[in-house]
Amino acid sequence: MTREPLSPEIMTYYARAAEAARLFEGAGRLEFARTQEIVLRHLPRRRTVVLDVGGGPGTYACWLARLGHEVHLVDASALHVDQARAASALEPTRPLASARVGDARRLDHADASVQAVLLLGPLYHLTEPRERLAALAEARRVLEPGGLLFAAAISRFASLLDGVRAGMFRDPAYVAIVERDLADGQHRNPTAEDYFTTSYFHLPHELAAEMERAGFAVLELVGVEGPGWVVPDLDSRWSDARERERLLWAARMVEREPTLLGLSPHLIAVGRRP
Numbered sequence: 001m002t003r004e005p006l007s008p009e010i011m012t013y014y015a016r017a018a019e020a021a022r023l024f025e026g027a028g029r030l031e032f033a034r035t036q037e038i039v040l041r042h043l044p045r046r047r048t049v050v051l052d053v054g055g056g057p058g059t060y061a062c063w064l065a066r067l068g069h070e071v072h073l074v075d076a077s078a079l080h081v082d083q084a085r086a087a088s089a090l091e092p093t094r095p096l097a098s099a100r101v102g103d104a105r106r107l108d109h110a111d112a113s114v115q116a117v118l119l120l121g122p123l124y125h126l127t128e129p130r131e132r133l134a135a136l137a138e139a140r141r142v143l144e145p146g147g148l149l150f151a152a153a154i155s156r157f158a159s160l161l162d163g164v165r166a167g168m169f170r171d172p173a174y175v176a177i178v179e180r181d182l183a184d185g186q187h188r189n190p191t192a193e194d195y196f197t198t199s200y201f202h203l204p205h206e207l208a209a210e211m212e213r214a215g216f217a218v219l220e221l222v223g224v225e226g227p228g229w230v231v232p233d234l235d236s237r238w239s240d241a242r243e244r245e246r247l248l249w250a251a252r253m254v255e256r257e258p259t260l261l262g263l264s265p266h267l268i269a270v271g272r273r274p
């Protein structure tokens with residue numbers, strides 16, 4: 001197991017400080033809206049203690065704090081934790097309960113101390129099954145019995161579809177990256193291009209299987225964005241309320257369809273600690 005939570009190339013990738021804007025542009029807006037509805041489907045309305053592990057710049061954590069939940073954020077990137085604290089400071093009446101640097105595989109939180117865990121990032125940057133199992137076991141440890149885990153993965157087919165969407169196949173280096181992604185899910189980017197960074201891209205059923213192996217009862221496994229994220233004019237469609245609703249509807253219609261799960265770049269499995 002690596003000692004540092006993030007390898008140097010992942011640190012370099014996030015040092016570009018682009019993560020804070022990601023969910024507010026392009027397909028990120030579809031991902032954000034859909035992830036919010038998937039979380040709200042399960043999360044109790046009453047004030048709930050939530051631990052956002054790999055919470056990045058705090059977009060989901062601050063949203064849940066604004067809804068009245070007690071939200072603690074942990075992330076391996078000091079830059080992201082600083083950004084989350086700054087975002088929290090903009091909400092003085094509903095701030096984050098805490099934001100700290102930490103590793104999903106070794107959480108500081110006590111056993112059975114939270115009611116929900118978000119794990120919307122670490123699982124794909126942990127490239128070995130035993131590392132992902134360690135992160136899932138930690139989520140299980142800190143959850144009280146009956147507590148909920150929302151775990152995200154990147155689909156095996158994300159870079160293939162993104163290449164179709166944005167025309168990256170002109171670059172032979174991108175084609176080589178996609179070929180390896182499809183072969184074994186190990187995404188590596190040896191270029192200086194914005195082709196994401198070191199990750200593992202799951203086959204959809206693998207995410208549910210890993211959650212079950214870690215002792216969770218899987219309540220659902222869903223594709224997040226659905227088919228709409230590949231349209232070239234996503235930004236203009238998103239600014240039209242009716243078109244936006246159609247894109248969300250399309251995602252909902254096939255969100256649990258096993259043969260289409262991999263169409264979404266992000267997958268979410270919702271689990272319960274028995």
Ligand SMILES: C[S@@+](CC[C@H](N)C(=O)[O-])C[C@H]1O[C@@H](n2cnc3c(N)ncnc32)[C@H](O)[C@@H]1O
Pocket residue numbers: 005006014019023053054055056057059060074075076077080102103104105119120121122125126
């Ligand atoms: C793509 S960002 C996602 C941020 C946020 N959860 C979201 O969904 O927008 C992935 C995040 O996971 C964090 N991360 C990766 N590996 C981690 C680990 N082992 N422990 C804690 N955080 C980790 C990264 O620092 C980064 O902030």
